[in-house]
Amino acid sequence: MEGLTTTITPPAQTLRGYFIPYIVPSHISNLVDIAKLFASRGVQVTILTTHYNSLRFKHSINNLGYQIDVEIVDFPFKEVGLPEGIENYTDATPDQASKVFQALLMLQNPMEQAIRAAKPDFIVSDMYYHWSADLANQLAIPRLVFHVKCYFALCAAEVLSRFAPHQKVESDSELFLLPDLPDPIHMTRSQLPEWIQNRNPFSVFKEKIDEGDKKSYGVIVNSSYELEKSYADFYRDNLGRRAWCIGPYSLHCDKVNINININININININGTNKDDHPCFDWLNKRGQGEVIYVSFGSLSCFGAAQLLELASALETSGHPFIWVVRNGEKLLPDGFEARITEQNKGVLINGWAPQVKILEHPAIGGFVTHCGWNSTLESLTAGVPMITWPLSAEQFYNEKLVTRVLKVGVEVGANKWSPSIGASTDLIEKDKIQRAIKELMSKESEAEERRHAVKEMSKAVRTAVHVGGSSSNNLTALIQELHCLKAAQGTTILEQPKN
Numbered sequence: 320m321e322g323l324t325t326t327i328t329p330p331a332q333t334l335r336g337y338f339i340p341y342i343v344p345s346h347i348s349n350l351v352d353i354a355k356l357f358a359s360r361g362v363q364v365t366i367l368t369t370h371y372n373s374l375r376f377k378h379s380i381n382n383l384g385y386q387i388d389v390e391i392v393d394f395p396f397k398e399v400g401l402p403e404g405i406e407n408y409t410d411a412t413p414d415q416a417s418k419v420f421q422a423l424l425m426l427q428n429p430m431e432q433a434i435r436a437a438k439p440d441f442i443v444s445d446m447y448y449h450w451s452a453d454l455a456n457q458l459a460i461p462r463l464v465f466h467v468k469c470y471f472a473l474c475a476a477e478v479l480s481r482f483a484p485h486q487k488v489e490s491d492s493e494l495f496l497l498p499d500l501p502d503p504i505h506m507t508r509s510q511l512p513e514w515i516q517n518r519n520p521f522s523v524f525k526e527k528i529d530e531g532d533k534k535s536y537g538v539i540v541n542s543s544y545e546l547e548k549s550y551a552d553f554y555r556d557n558l559g560r561r562a563w564c565i566g567p568y569s570l571h572c573d574k575v576n577i578n579i580n581i582n583i584n585i586n587i588n589i590n591g592t593n594k595d596d597h598p599c600f601d602w603l604n605k606r607g608q609g610e611v612i613y614v615s616f617g618s619l620s621c622f623g624a625a626q627l628l629e630l631a632s633a634l635e636t637s638g639h640p641f642i643w644v645v646r647n648g649e650k651l652l653p654d655g656f657e658a659r660i661t662e663q664n665k666g667v668l669i670n671g672w673a674p675q676v677k678i679l680e681h682p683a684i685g686g687f688v689t690h691c692g693w694n695s696t697l698e699s700l701t702a703g704v705p706m707i708t709w710p711l712s713a714e715q716f717y718n719e720k721l722v723t724r725v726l727k728v729g730v731e732v733g734a735n736k737w738s739p740s741i742g743a744s745t746d747l748i749e750k751d752k753i754q755r756a757i758k759e760l761m762s763k764e765s766e767a768e769e770r771r772h773a774v775k776e777m778s779k780a781v782r783t784a785v786h787v788g789g790s791s792s793n794n795l796t797a798l799i800q801e802l803h804c805l806k807a808a809q810g811t812t813i814l815e816q817p818k819n
């Protein structure tokens with residue numbers, strides 16, 4: 320219990336936690352990873368979700384050597400007018416997305432009832448279930464919130480909200496400084512989420528999320544102290560937030576395979592797997608060390624034809640072999656592109672779900688063109704792969720700054736416009752810009768070598784953090800002990816945040 324002001328021997332009673340994942344694959348996999356971590360430490364874990372979302376991870380929680388329960392609440396398909404089976408943004412068409420959101424709001428009642436009936440000792444909730452903070456306070460139990468975000472993004476969003484530097488510039492393209500952060504980070508208003516740039520209906524929901532955060536016991540962060548030391552300290556010491564960084568979660572346990580598409584006929588198809596036998600590995604095994612560029616924009620990407628054309632021609636003429644996860648965009652690719660690159664052995668296209676973690680870990684991968692989703696970013700850092708950063712929306716522009724300005728392990732492609740449609744780009748990135756970034760990242764010049772060296776060192780540090788005695792492993796131990804203590808003291812013992 321190092322670092323705690325009060326030491327109470329944890330009682331022998333079982334600690335019971337309810338875990339509530341959001342309805343996006345990357346959030347589900349994160350929360351299931353956290354649930355596994357807690358369960359592996361003897362906590363009695365229940366994941367509260369809907370039927371079709373549970374099918375995404377149920378296979379990954381069997382035969383672990385410890386038990387994880389799943390409790391199902393009904394998804395209101397009929398009430399919102401969605402076909403049965405569409406319970407997740409990744410399965411919904413763009414015009415169904417608002418109905419999925421409506422259904423998400425309607426899950427509050429049945430989820431609250433389930434939690435009240437179960438009376439757990441604590442809740443770990445995705446940030447989107449802001450209501451669970453009030454519920455936890457009524458039940459006098461701690462609510463831990465998790466965002467799929469790094470410390471840097473949490474800090475950046477907080478200083479923006481406190482100091483509003485974006486309101487003091489005259490145009491969307493004028494740079495402003497993010498005040499107080501440990502590094503001098505500049506951004507433009509056009510790179511900020513729409514709900515910050517201008518108030519919109521989501522701003523109100525976002526404010527509820529922020530209030531929920533503030534009323535929570537603390538935040539669980541998927542990062543490691545070594546990676547974001549100054550931001551972890553800043554978050555706690557300057558912004559006064561309690562947080563435990565216990566990541567990368569997926570290194571503690573096998574990565575949750577969420578590559579299940581559920582079609583409207585309610586069949587479950589496993590499209591490719593995270594197994595080594597994916598055909599791309601045969602091809603990768605024949606490539607030289609660090610020569611391949613991996614291109615993927617996450618689980619929600621949906622580029623239009625014009626952007627696909629620019630990217631396709633940049634990759635084809637880059638002189639580097641590549642793997643490109645096109646995700647539903649194959650029909651929009653330029654005529655003959657796939658046949659040409661296959662015949663000339665220039666690259667591999669994956670339509671659908673790629674075994675990303677295993678691809679990144681392959682020694683042939685030398686660079687990752689990424690949208691900077693935090694999972695992808697962390698997976699790249701963990702694998703020791705430098706990045707070309709191409710943020711689109713969510714908090715991805717903050718992640719880009721962490722990668723390129725703080726950690727200095729990436730090259731910016733030059734994206735400047737935050738996109739309101741998830742996974743799409745509103746800012747056409749031309750072929751020339753993409754080619755320049757690839758050349759810079761894959762070069763043999765000293766700057767590129769330094770980037771490669773730095774990211775390999777980060778990879779070692781991150782891997783060490785999850786081992787017994789490492790910072791993330793210790794933080795998890797401290798958190799679970801603290802929850803035990805709170806249970807023993809019936810929620811009245813406030814302990815000091817452990818220091819790394």
Ligand code: UDP
Nearest residue numbers: 345617618619671672673675692693694695
């Ligand atoms: N992912 C994958 N294969 C794919 C696309 C995505 O394994 O073809 C995984 C990826 O490894 C990461 C997650 O899905 O763990 C994407 O999360 P991220 O936060 O990067 O982006 P999002 O999908 O939320 O935009």
